[in-house]
Structure formats: C-alpha cells, structure tokens
Amino acid sequence: MKKVPFVTKEQIEEIVKTYPTPFHIYDEKGIRENAKALKEAFAWNKGYKEFFAVKATPNPFLIDILREYGCGCDCSSMTELMLSHAMGVKGEDIMFSSNDTPAEEFAYANEIGATINLDDFTHIEFLEKTIGTLPETISCRYNPGGLFKISNSIMDNPGDAKYGFTTEQLFEGFKILKAKGVKNFGIHSFLASNTVTNDYYPTLAKTLFEIAVKLKEETGANITFINLSGGVGVPYRPDQEPNDIRAIGEGVRKVYEEVLVPAGMGDVAIYTELGRFMMAPYGHLITKAIHEKHTHKEYIGVDACAVNLMRPAMYGAYHHITVLGKENAPCDHKYDVTGSLCENNDKFAIDRELPEIEMGDYLAIHDTGAHGFAMGYNYNGKLKSAELLLKEDGSVQLIRRAETPKDYFATFDCFDIYKKMGF
Numbered sequence: 058m059k060k061v062p063f064v065t066k067e068q069i070e071e072i073v074k075t076y077p078t079p080f081h082i083y084d085e086k087g088i089r090e091n092a093k094a095l096k097e098a099f100a101w102n103k104g105y106k107e108f109f110a111v112k113a114t115p116n117p118f119l120i121d122i123l124r125e126y127g128c129g130c131d132c133s134s135m136t137e138l139m140l141s142h143a144m145g146v147k148g149e150d151i152m153f154s155s156n157d158t159p160a161e162e163f164a165y166a167n168e169i170g171a172t173i174n175l176d177d178f179t180h181i182e183f184l185e186k187t188i189g190t191l192p193e194t195i196s197c198r199y200n201p202g203g204l205f206k207i208s209n210s211i212m213d214n215p216g217d218a219k220y221g222f223t224t225e226q227l228f229e230g231f232k233i234l235k236a237k238g239v240k241n242f243g244i245h246s247f248l249a250s251n252t253v254t255n256d257y258y259p260t261l262a263k264t265l266f267e268i269a270v271k272l273k274e275e276t277g278a279n280i281t282f283i284n285l286s287g288g289v290g291v292p293y294r295p296d297q298e299p300n301d302i303r304a305i306g307e308g309v310r311k312v313y314e315e316v317l318v319p320a321g322m323g324d325v326a327i328y329t330e331l332g333r334f335m336m337a338p339y340g341h342l343i344t345k346a347i348h349e350k351h352t353h354k355e356y357i358g359v360d361a362c363a364v365n366l367m368r369p370a371m372y373g374a375y376h377h378i379t380v381l382g383k384e385n386a387p388c389d390h391k392y393d394v395t396g397s398l399c400e401n402n403d404k405f406a407i408d409r410e411l412p413e414i415e416m417g418d419y420l421a422i423h424d425t426g427a428h429g430f431a432m433g434y435n436y437n438g439k440l441k442s443a444e445l446l447l448k449e450d451g452s453v454q455l456i457r458r459a460e461t462p463k464d465y466f467a468t469f470d471c472f473d474i475y476k477k478m479g480f
C-alpha cells in the first residue's frame with residue numbers, strides 16, 4: 058500500500074514559521090478513527106478495555122484523546138503511574154504491567170488503586186512484604202516458553218524472553234494468591250511484538266483462554282479478565298498489508314465462544330494494552346535536509362538524528378520516508394539519510410530510493426507515533442524535539458515544547474557550573 062503522509066509541504070511550511078524542525082507531529086483524526094474502530098471491534102465483550110501502553114507515547118494530550126474512547130493506561134514505571142494519576146485516570150483504569158519492579162513502584166501503584174500485573178512468581182512475596190495485605194484483584198503475566206508460532210511460522214521466542222511466570226508457577230501462584238485472600242484474578246501475556254497478521258491475538262487468546270479454564274478448574278480462582286497485552290503491529294513497509302482490527306476482534310470472539318463460554322466463563326473481560334497499533338501510524342518526524350555529501354556514497358544530512366527516533370539505529374527498523382512536495386516524483390536517487398550523531402548507525406535510511414533531495418526539503422519520516430519520541434535520549438548533548446498535534450480542524454497545537462539547554466543542564470542545578478551558564 059502506498060504510504061501517504063498526513064501533512065503536505067504547504068502545511069509544514071506554515072508550521073515551521075512557529076515551530077522549527079525537527080518535531081514530531083500527530084494526526085488527531087487518524088488517532089480518533091483508529092480508537093473508534095478498536096472499540097467497535099471488541100464491543101461484543103462487555104468488560105472490554107484498552108489500557109494504552111503509556112511508554113509508547115507518554116503525552117497527556119494524546120492519551121486524553123484515547124480516553125474519550127474508553128481507554129485506560131498501561132504503565133511500566135513510576136513516572137508513567139504519576140502521569141496517569143495526575144491526568145485523573147481512575148485506579149481501575151490503570152494497569153501496572155512492569156518487570157524487575159522496585160518496591161516503591163509497587164507501593165505507589167497500590168496506593169493509587171492500579172491493578173498490579175505481577176511479572177514473576179517471587180514478586181508475590183515481594184509485593185506482600187512491600188504493601189502488607191495483597192489487593193483484592195491481581196493479574197499474573199504468563200510465559201509458556203518455547204517458540205510462538207502461527208501455523209508453522211515462528212513469530213517470536215518467548216522461551217528467550219525475561220518476562221512472566223512459567224505454566225507451573227502460574228498454577229502455584231494462583232493457589233498461593235487465593236490462599237492469601239486475593240478474590241479476582243487476571244491473566245496477561247505478550248508473546249510476539251509488532252505482528253502484522255490478523256491471527257496473532259486469536260492465537261494468543263486461545264492459549265490464554267485454555268489455561269484460564271484449567272486454572273479455574275484446578276485452583277478455583279475467580280478469573281475476571283484476560284489481558285492480551287500489546288503486539289498488534291503496523292505496516293512500517295509499503296508492501297505490508299495492515300492489520301484489520303475488526304477481523305482481529307472477530308477472531309478473538311470466535312475463540313472466546315469456543316473455549317470460555319462452554320466453561321461457564323462467558324463473563325470474563327478482555328483487556329488489551331496496545332501501544333504501537335494505537336499511535337504509530339499517526340505520527341511523523343518532520344526534518345529538514347541541511348547537507349548533502351558526495352563521497353563513497355550519497356548522503357543527505359537532516360536536522361533530526363537518532364535521539365529523535367532511535368528505532369532505525371537500534372533495531373535496523375525500516376521507517377518510510379516521504380520527501381514532502383515530491384510525493385509523485387520518481388524515486389531515482391539512492392541515499393543514506395543521516396543524523397548528526399558521532400555514531401555511524403545514526404541513519405534513518407540506508408540505500409533508500411528517493412526522489413532527488415534539495416537542501417531545505419522537508420522529509421516526513423513515517424510511523425513515529427509510538428516508540429518514537431518516547432525512546433529519545435540525549436547523547437551528544439542533543440535536545441529532545443517538540444511534539445505537535447495536527448487537530449481535526451487543521452490547526453496545530455503544541456503538546457510538548459522542545460527541550461532547551463537549560464533543561465539539559467537542569468540536573469547540574471546544584472552546582473556552580475549551572476550558574477556560570479547564566480540560567
């Protein structure tokens with residue numbers, strides 16, 4: 058499918074008069090349509106809730122849009138819990154799916170009434186020591202090990218993943234938690250990342266529903282929800298077929314009726330913790346071509362770098378690039394598109410066929426709405442960019458200002474050097 062940016066060259070030329078590049082810009086209309094489609098796809102399940110994975114895009118303005126569609130927050134750390142709580146998200150709408158969790162984070166999650174999703178068997182005792190009486194509702198993260206396959210193709214390798222309880226630990230854990238007075242149970246699992254197939258959730262659901270039936274039979278636990286977590290992906294490449302969320306919801310419904318309903322578990326709520334699927338396609342990193350270099354290869358240097366979008370440098374991830382205003386020009390030039398970090402992996406694209414790029418051209422790097430800005434860092438003293446929201450009415454709202462040197466040096470504020478800089 059041809060990847061079309063949600064902004065035009067003319068719009069960007071207007072926006073940069075106020076907000077210079079680089080910046081991430083998000084598409085309100087796209088976010089809303091997608092959130093609505095997700096909600097409809099799972100409307101068959103009475104208790105359904107999406108807990109948006111805050112780590113993907115920790116911006117309160119964007120999360121507030123999702124909340125209009127009934128979404129809660131899935132948090133993985135103290136600051137994400139603090140953000141969700143400050144936004145007024147109720148405890149029951151906060152899932153705390155962390156791992157290697159510090160005691161103070163468990164304590165805070167419990168204090169604000171978040172649902173705690175335990176990553177490990179030993180965390181039962183750790184949690185009890187930390188907060189005293191266990192909460193009424195607890196979730197456990199399951200990792201069956203081995204390889205996760207969908208009809209013979211290997212999707213991921215849970216056996217090599219640090220997360221979750223083994224099958225044995227899950228049964229033992231439920232028994233212990235029940236004996237300690239826990240009343241309501243959830244099961245959570247995340248077995249494959251960025252899946253671009255409508256079969257991931259239904260396949261995962263089957264595994265979880267079957268184990269839920271066994272857990273109920275063997276331990277008598279009252280299982281109130283099953284959390285399919287994240288992992289539904291997006292087509293980063295133009296040749297990939299996007300997921301159809303309606304087909305995914307329907308696939309899960311089918312398995313639900315096959316496995317849970319006959320076991321008398323037709324009231325179990327389905328939860329999801331999608332991040333990438335909710336936001337990735339609705340963000341672009343907008344950057345300007347500022348240098349061209351003709352050496353052993355042809356390079357285009359842009360004013361963004363890997364600190365604004367780490368995925369290409371970190372995973373070799375593909376992010377589609379559109380040269381704005383040249384959407385229909387032939388891709389008859391081959392470039393490495395680079396940032397300015399003193400690291401040779403700071404390349405947004407390698408040997409990418411693009412239209413001829415002139416200095417001053419604006420590039421839209423696609424699918425940066427999740428795990429984009431959020432993974433940013435400050436190497437080479439680089440500052441994080443602004444985040445903008447392209448509203449449905451075409452206006453633009455600043456939803457996070459760009460960092461300044463003062464922000465960068467703020468952790469020196471107790472030292473003389475900070476004053477010498479004149480802040």
Ligand SMILES: *Cc1c(COP(=O)(O)O)cnc(C)c1O
Binds near residue numbers: 155250330332333
């Ligand atoms: C990262 C994460 C998610 C979101 O994953 P996506 O791939 O962005 O959908 C959900 N739940 C947990 C526990 C995670 O760690």
